[in-house]
Amino acid sequence: MSETDSNPMRDAIQSAIAENPVILFMKGNPDQPACGFSARTVAVLQSLDKPFAAVDILPDPRIRQELSALSGWPTIPQLFVDGELVGGCDIVMEMYQSGELHQVLGLENVPEEPDAAEPLEESSVAPSAPLSIENRL
Amino acid sequence: MSVDPQELKQRIEAAIPGAVADVTGDGQHFNAVVSAAAFAGLSRIAQHKLVYDVFGPELGGRIHALSIKTTATETVS
Numbered sequence: 001m002s003e004t005d006s007n008p009m010r011d012a013i014q015s016a017i018a019e020n021p022v023i024l025f026m027k028g029n030p031d032q033p034a035c036g037f038s039a040r041t042v043a044v045l046q047s048l049d050k051p052f053a054a055v056d057i058l059p060d061p062r063i064r065q066e067l068s069a070l071s072g073w074p075t076i077p078q079l080f081v082d083g084e085l086v087g088g089c090d091i092v093m094e095m096y097q098s099g100e101l102h103q104v105l106g107l108e109n110v111p112e113e114p115d116a117a118e119p120l121e122e123s124s125v126a127p128s129a130p131l132s133i134e135n136r137l
Numbered sequence: 138m139s140v141d142p143q144e145l146k147q148r149i150e151a152a153i154p155g156a157v158a159d160v161t162g163d164g165q166h167f168n169a170v171v172s173a174a175a176f177a178g179l180s181r182i183a184q185h186k187l188v189y190d191v192f193g194p195e196l197g198g199r200i201h202a203l204s205i206k207t208t209a210t211e212t213v214s
Binding site: 037072073074075085086087088089090091094095 | 181182185186189193196197202203204205206
């Protein structure tokens with residue numbers, strides 16, 4: 001248990017979850033998802049026009065290891081809202097279809113048309129941080 | 138290496154009390170529809186975790202992907 005004393009990766013993941021109201025841990029990034037499950041989850045969030053932060057777990061295997069240790073959830077993607085794990089692709093899809101996702105995200109209405117607008121600006125990546133978080137806030 | 142969906146079905150049903158599972162898949166990617174009395178009162182997250190827990194580290198390994206849909210069945214005791 002000595003490793004729990006200092007675990008920068010775990011700390012970084014915890015602060016990322018705490019600091020971003022909506023954060024998605026995924027394979028790849030929102031513009032280039034590297035897995036169908038991540039792609040579908042991103043598509044749902046984008047169709048809701050809900051800004052979210054995204055972390056690519058692929059660059060460092062420890063991200064996934066520590067994330068799953070923290071969340072108790074074995075697979076990627078993982079969506080957190082207000083610090084709580086909402087679920088992976090299946091749950092996000094199911095909640096989207098039932099309208100629960102809108103509630104969780106604090107959205108009033110189901111938008112009829114997905115907004116296809118591109119984000120105006122690519123956020124830059126902080127090179128010193130152990131996690132690169134793309135912030136779409 | 139290919140995994141038989143039937144194996145997943147049997148293991149889910151053996152591990153989760155009162156579970157009925159329908160598993161389809163191509164040997165690596167699977168869809169599981171699971172209903173169980175044990176899910177009653179649990180959040181969706183908790184229900185899915187019960188199913189994931191059946192396979193542990195095999196997920197992402199020999200079971201490349203497992204898509205889950207759960208429903209709680211009424212307890213008839």
